[in-house]
Amino acid sequence: MTSLAKFLSGLLGSAFEQNGLPADLGVVRVSDRPDLSQFQCNGAMAAAKQAKKNPRDIAMKIIETLSEKQEFKRLEVAGPGFINIDLTEDCIAAHTQAIASDDRLGLGAYPSDTVILDYGGPNIAKPMHVGHLRASIIGDCLRRVYDYAGYNALGDVHMGDWGTPMGQIISELELRGTLGQNLTMEDLEKIYPEASKACKADEKRADMARAATAKLQDGDADYIKVWQQFIDVSVAGMKANFDALGVHFDMWKGEACVHHLIAPMVNDLREQGLALDDDGAVVVSVASEADTKEIPPLILYKRDGAVMYGTTDLATIVDRVQEYNPSKIIYIVDQRQSLHFEQVFRVARMGGIVPNGTDLIHAGFGTMNGTDGKPFKTRAGGVMKLEDLIATGIDKAQARLDDANLADDIGPDERQDIAQKVAIAAIKFADLQNNRIADYVFDLDRMTSFEGKTGPYLLYQAVRIKSLLKKAAAQSMIMSNNFKIQDEDQVLALLLAEFPDHFDLALRNNTPHVLCDYAYKIAQSFSSFYSNCHILSERDEDLRASRLGLCSLTVRQLELILNLLGIQIPERM
RNA sequence: GGUCCCGUAGCUCAACUGGAUAGAGCAACGCACUUCUAAUGCGUAGGUUGCAGGUUCGAGUCCUGCCGGGAUCGCCA
Numbered sequence: 330m331t332s333l334a335k336f337l338s339g340l341l342g343s344a345f346e347q348n349g350l351p352a353d354l355g356v357v358r359v360s361d362r363p364d365l366s367q368f369q370c371n372g373a374m375a376a377a378k379q380a381k382k383n384p385r386d387i388a389m390k391i392i393e394t395l396s397e398k399q400e401f402k403r404l405e406v407a408g409p410g411f412i413n414i415d416l417t418e419d420c421i422a423a424h425t426q427a428i429a430s431d432d433r434l435g436l437g438a439y440p441s442d443t444v445i446l447d448y449g450g451p452n453i454a455k456p457m458h459v460g461h462l463r464a465s466i467i468g469d470c471l472r473r474v475y476d477y478a479g480y481n482a483l484g485d486v487h488m489g490d491w492g493t494p495m496g497q498i499i500s501e502l503e504l505r506g507t508l509g510q511n512l513t514m515e516d517l518e519k520i521y522p523e524a525s526k527a528c529k530a531d532e533k534r535a536d537m538a539r540a541a542t543a544k545l546q547d548g549d550a551d552y553i554k555v556w557q558q559f560i561d562v563s564v565a566g567m568k569a570n571f572d573a574l575g576v577h578f579d580m581w582k583g584e585a586c587v588h589h590l591i592a593p594m595v596n597d598l599r600e601q602g603l604a605l606d607d608d609g610a611v612v613v614s615v616a617s618e619a620d621t622k623e624i625p626p627l628i629l630y631k632r633d634g635a636v637m638y639g640t641t642d643l644a645t646i647v648d649r650v651q652e653y654n655p656s657k658i659i660y661i662v663d664q665r666q667s668l669h670f671e672q673v674f675r676v677a678r679m680g681g682i683v684p685n686g687t688d689l690i691h692a693g694f695g696t697m698n699g700t701d702g703k704p705f706k707t708r709a710g711g712v713m714k715l716e717d718l719i720a721t722g723i724d725k726a727q728a729r730l731d732d733a734n735l736a737d738d739i740g741p742d743e744r745q746d747i748a749q750k751v752a753i754a755a756i757k758f759a760d761l762q763n764n765r766i767a768d769y770v771f772d773l774d775r776m777t778s779f780e781g782k783t784g785p786y787l788l789y790q791a792v793r794i795k796s797l798l799k800k801a802a803a804q805s806m807i808m809s810n811n812f813k814i815q816d817e818d819q820v821l822a823l824l825l826a827e828f829p830d831h832f833d834l835a836l837r838n839n840t841p842h843v844l845c846d847y848a849y850k851i852a853q854s855f856s857s858f859y860s861n862c863h864i865l866s867e868r869d870e871d872l873r874a875s876r877l878g879l880c881s882l883t884v885r886q887l888e889l890i891l892n893l894l895g896i897q898i899p900e901r902m
Numbered sequence: 903g904g905u906c907c908c909g910u911a912g913c914u915c916a917a918c919u920g921g922a923u924a925g926a927g928c929a930a931c932g933c934a935c936u937u938c939u940a941a942u943g944c945g946u947a948g949g950u951u952g953c954a955g956g957u958u959c960g961a962g963u964c965c966u967g968c969c970g971g972g973a974u975c976g977c978c979a
Binding site for chain 2: 334358359360361362364365369371377378384407408409410411450494525539609612624625626630631632633635637638664665667668669672698733751762763764766767768769772778779781782783785786788789790797800801827834843850853856857859860861863864901902
């Protein structure tokens with residue numbers, strides 16, 4: 330199975346070949362002028378450029394080659410050499426039927442290799458804040474996309490649990506004489522900023538922290554014991570946040586997990602002549618002659634003997650290659666770390682840490698700014714905790730349910746469940762619909778609004794369809810996949826046929842917003858269909874059965890895409 | 903200063919990787935609920951795609967130079 334555009338690309342491609350032209354010129358896409366045609370092919374103009382011929386003549390020849398085909402209702406040359414394509418109603422109906430009887434809704438096959446996705450990246454001893462939102466939900470969405478495609482997709486939370494902050498906290502506890510006492514998450518959240526501030530202000534204090542970090546990494550038993558407590562307390566907090574968001578991980582690993590791999594890895598890099606001593610530190614130079622920019626060396630060991638996150642990132646690659654032999658490792662991490670990943674990836678390649686066939690991809694995302702365009706801060710000037718954002722969303726959704734007077738026939742448990750799903754849909758969709766790479770504006774009001782291009786709008790359309798199908802079933806109405814394609818139905822049917830194209834693009838570029846955009850178009854197209862056509866009251870029984878079938882297909886499609894986005898649909902709202 | 907990213911409607915964002923008349927949402931204005939859920943639909947208005955060149959049948963998209971914003975440039979993550 331595939332999309333109509335891909336199917337047509339095949340037909341046009343072989344027509345190009347029969348005319349002695351490259352098949353890839355036959356690529357067909359959904360027309361960007363729906364008033365003129367359903368699909369278009371622009372290859373004749375590219376062919377004309379190469380062959381120095383008239384593009385319209387080439388287009389005419391292609392059309393003649395295709396004239397026998399039954400699928401086409403209309404094929405014509407337009408403008409400088411566009412080939413405009415319309416399919417027959419029968420062809421569209423048959424394709425819609427094929428999608429409806431396919432479990433994968435038309436999606437083709439993908440490889441089944443292992444792909445590791447590294448996202449979330451919460452830090453020990455720090456509360457999760459809104460800044461973790463993007464990394465978590467983009468990563469989780471991509472994991473779902475790769476998983477659905479057929480890959481063995483594994484999400485790793487990759488906690489920050491082995492760096493300088495650990496030493497800062499431990500040394501702070503030591504100074505206070507409370508090392509070894511029980512700690513709560515609240516204690517940690519208070520102590521860490523104080524310790525961090527003290528280290529910034531005083532170089533001697535910072536030295537203590539560095540020494541403590543090195544001692545911890547050296548495996549000091551007492552330190553490890555306290556550190557393990559940090560982990561236990563912090564992970565409980567993280568899980569609460571991730572559960573609320575519906576973000577899943579297959580591995581709860583952290584930087585510390587790979588500590589035992591570091592020494593052998595560095596030795597290996599030394600033997601290859603890549604890792605060198607430099608002013609007390611151990612570094613790998615990664616600059617190359619072809620560089621247009623200066624790339625600093627990657628530091629494996631600092632002068633104080635402690636490792637840095639580049640070292641643990643590298644050792645994590647060693648671990649992942651050994652354990653899973655992935656074909657891709659994708660890092661969903663802030664775009665500002667692109668230089669860091671460039672360094673790590675280069676060392677991984679130079680040192681043969683990663684096989685040639687394994688792609689290392691930094692799928693970076695932009696900075697989160699406030700409505701003033703500057704890095705986001707709450708009114709009080711601090712960061713907003715993730716749990717506070719979620720709670721705000723749920724409160725707003727509850728209030729909305731009250732306004733709509735939906736309290737009467739829905740019990741408190743279901744109301745709570747609806748509010749939760751609406752809030753998460755709102756938050757996730759507001760974030761995921763933005764292009765991953767660009768900076769974006771974090772606007773709490775917009776994020777928790779339920780009208781227009783929002784998550785709740787998508788839920789609403791899906792819920793309306795579900796409700797309608799329930800009514801049809803209650804009246805024992807027949808639903809058919811023997812589609813009758815009329816004007817109103819055709820727009821929706823053609824749109825549903827595009828799914829594999831959008832999925833493919835989202836997968837290829839690691840861009841969830843493509844799926845958001847497509848899901849929104851489906852919801853919008855359905856909503857328009859819904860208000861233009863009466864479905865249950867349609868008198869033509871065949872048409873009614875066809876429309877019910879189309880509704881059913883639409884809601885399956887919506888549910889699938891929302892699921893890929895990590896958004897759940899309530900039964901009613 | 904070097905390098906990289908960004909600049910599209912009043913605001914927030916798209917534009918299928920070079921295609922035809924640049925599309926959505928919000929905000930504004932005007933319609934449509936005795937009819938399958940109005941968290942909705944339909945319509946109006948809103949643009950010299952930062953500026954100036956270039957490449958070509960064709961540029962928001964590619965190349966050059968400016969202007970403006972951001973990030974980053976070895977011992978934090």
